[in-house]
Amino acid sequence: MPETAIPPSQGSQLDELIAGPEAAHPGESGLRLIKQGPEAFAVRARSALLAGRSLDVQTYIWNADVTGMYLAHRLLEAADRGVRVRVLVDDMDARAKNAGFAGLDAHPNIRVQMFNPFSTRKGLLRQFAEMVVNFDRLNHRMHNKTWIADNRIAIVGGRNLGDEYFGASEEVNFVDLDFAMVGSLVRDASASFDKYWNAETTRSMRELDPERVNNQELDRVRALLAANAAEGEKSRYAEEHRRDDAVQRLIAGDWPMEWAAVSQFVVDDPAKVTMEKQALERSHVRTMLVPAIQSARKSVTLISPYFVPNEEGTRLLVDAARSGLRVRVLTNSLVANDVAAVHGGYSKWRRELLAGGVGLWELKPLLGSEVHASLLGSRGASLHTKALTVDGDRLFIGSFNIDPRSTWLNCEQGILAESTNLARQLEEIFDSQSLGKHAWQVTLADGNLHWSDGRERFDRDPKADAWRRFQAWMTRALGLDAQL
Numbered sequence: 001m002p003e004t005a006i007p008p009s010q011g012s013q014l015d016e017l018i019a020g021p022e023a024a025h026p027g028e029s030g031l032r033l034i035k036q037g038p039e040a041f042a043v044r045a046r047s048a049l050l051a052g053r054s055l056d057v058q059t060y061i062w063n064a065d066v067t068g069m070y071l072a073h074r075l076l077e078a079a080d081r082g083v084r085v086r087v088l089v090d091d092m093d094a095r096a097k098n099a100g101f102a103g104l105d106a107h108p109n110i111r112v113q114m115f116n117p118f119s120t121r122k123g124l125l126r127q128f129a130e131m132v133v134n135f136d137r138l139n140h141r142m143h144n145k146t147w148i149a150d151n152r153i154a155i156v157g158g159r160n161l162g163d164e165y166f167g168a169s170e171e172v173n174f175v176d177l178d179f180a181m182v183g184s185l186v187r188d189a190s191a192s193f194d195k196y197w198n199a200e201t202t203r204s205m206r207e208l209d210p211e212r213v214n215n216q217e218l219d220r221v222r223a224l225l226a227a228n229a230a231e232g233e234k235s236r237y238a239e240e241h242r243r244d245d246a247v248q249r250l251i252a253g254d255w256p257m258e259w260a261a262v263s264q265f266v267v268d269d270p271a272k273v274t275m276e277k278q279a280l281e282r283s284h285v286r287t288m289l290v291p292a293i294q295s296a297r298k299s300v301t302l303i304s305p306y307f308v309p310n311e312e313g314t315r316l317l318v319d320a321a322r323s324g325l326r327v328r329v330l331t332n333s334l335v336a337n338d339v340a341a342v343h344g345g346y347s348k349w350r351r352e353l354l355a356g357g358v359g360l361w362e363l364k365p366l367l368g369s370e371v372h373a374s375l376l377g378s379r380g381a382s383l384h385t386k387a388l389t390v391d392g393d394r395l396f397i398g399s400f401n402i403d404p405r406s407t408w409l410n411c412e413q414g415i416l417a418e419s420t421n422l423a424r425q426l427e428e429i430f431d432s433q434s435l436g437k438h439a440w441q442v443t444l445a446d447g448n449l450h451w452s453d454g455r456e457r458f459d460r461d462p463k464a465d466a467w468r469r470f471q472a473w474m475t476r477a478l479g480l481d482a483q484l
Helices: 013-024 037-050 066-080 091-105 124-133 184-197 215-232 236-243 245-252 270-274 284-294 310-322 340-347 350-355 404-409 420-433 466-478
Strands: 029-034 054-059 084-090 110-115 146-149 153-157 172-175 178-183 202-204 258-260 263-267 299-303 326-332 359-363 380-383 387-390 394-398 413-418 439-445 448-452
Touching (some): 029 037, 029 184, 029 413, 029 420, 037 066, 037 146, 037 153, 037 236, 054 066, 054 184, 066 084, 066 110, 066 215, 084 091, 084 184, 091 110, 146 184, 153 184, 153 394, 153 413, 178 184, 178 413, 184 263, 236 245, 258 420, 284 310, 284 387, 284 394, 284 404, 284 413, 299 310, 310 326, 310 350, 340 466, 350 359, 350 439, 350 448, 387 420, 394 420
Parallel strands (some): 054 084, 084 110, 172 380, 299 326, 326 359
Antiparallel strands (some): 029 258, 054 146, 110 202, 153 178, 263 413, 299 387, 359 439, 387 394, 439 448
């Protein structure tokens, strides 16, 4: 029998905080752009602490690092209080943490499920063999990211759960965005979660690995998470987190939102993994974004870390630019891209985009503290934001990259909202991140590409080593765009 979200009611601390503002804005949704990693971590941890009925978490990646394990600890604490916890993770990442998820599933108030899972639960060779045999199925993944507490507050956007998504990594942190929301959109997010939770492509840990779902495994996971939480509280990240102004305002209840009467939660059908290839209904998110761009009258501003527009997307953006619109794109440079092969799929379209009047900027691998609120001053930053503004009054935030994988292979989701204030905030982020200290502007002169930050000029992808250049070249040479 299908399992569904617990509806909002009264009695929890989140009800007390949110029910009043919701009642004052019937039919609307309160939205807040979460720009900085520490705030993104805090709102998840805080909502888990305040939840009284339910926590629903859907993610593509859940890292077993300081912040990832701390959030798991908060979910376990909530379950101990009687809160119903549902966790849905894409199995491409989760299989490596199979024992931990099985242990959590042994708790009477926690259920853990895997999307499109592998049948084998351990061993790289077994995983590789299964991937070869079942490539058509296993090549489709769930890229959605949703965190819902008491059906009162939801966080949706580009962030997975792990240090690099919350500004806690000492190596590379991601520049990313989430929407935090209350109101009617939260119920839409819950309906989407339920659809994935009950999908034919989802399997429970009790079905996948019944022998590991036991109290002994739960005790092991409990001890591990408690030790990590205690150690994490002593970390530099925790100390700086306690001093962060945005985090302290959140805890104090000073957390303003923009109320939007017109907003839409858009999500792909979980059956996307079984649909006919290239069927338009395969990508609900794409079906929504294309008309939004085509309806633009003044401007289109796009941020996509993995930007592979292909012929259709290139034509869409060039047509907009040639009609007189200001069209701007920010993506990763080759040296900043954490998936260098993707750059090969993007780079073949640069000349056509630039010749058609599209503005291009590529993010540098700057110190995290220079481009993002990385509390530890990490060694670098990589773009992970998936966002769009149209005419300065509409914006989209979600998991969807402008690439073939997001369109045809992976399940994706996002929020499209009408709000001048929120769109302005997103455009300010673009303006800041495209400055010369953060990005190179790419231009075309006499048929040749050039990169400049106002101080230095390059005639090929700046700062990239030979190995990255080879990966990008190989992707172009092999024509692997459909997998990017």
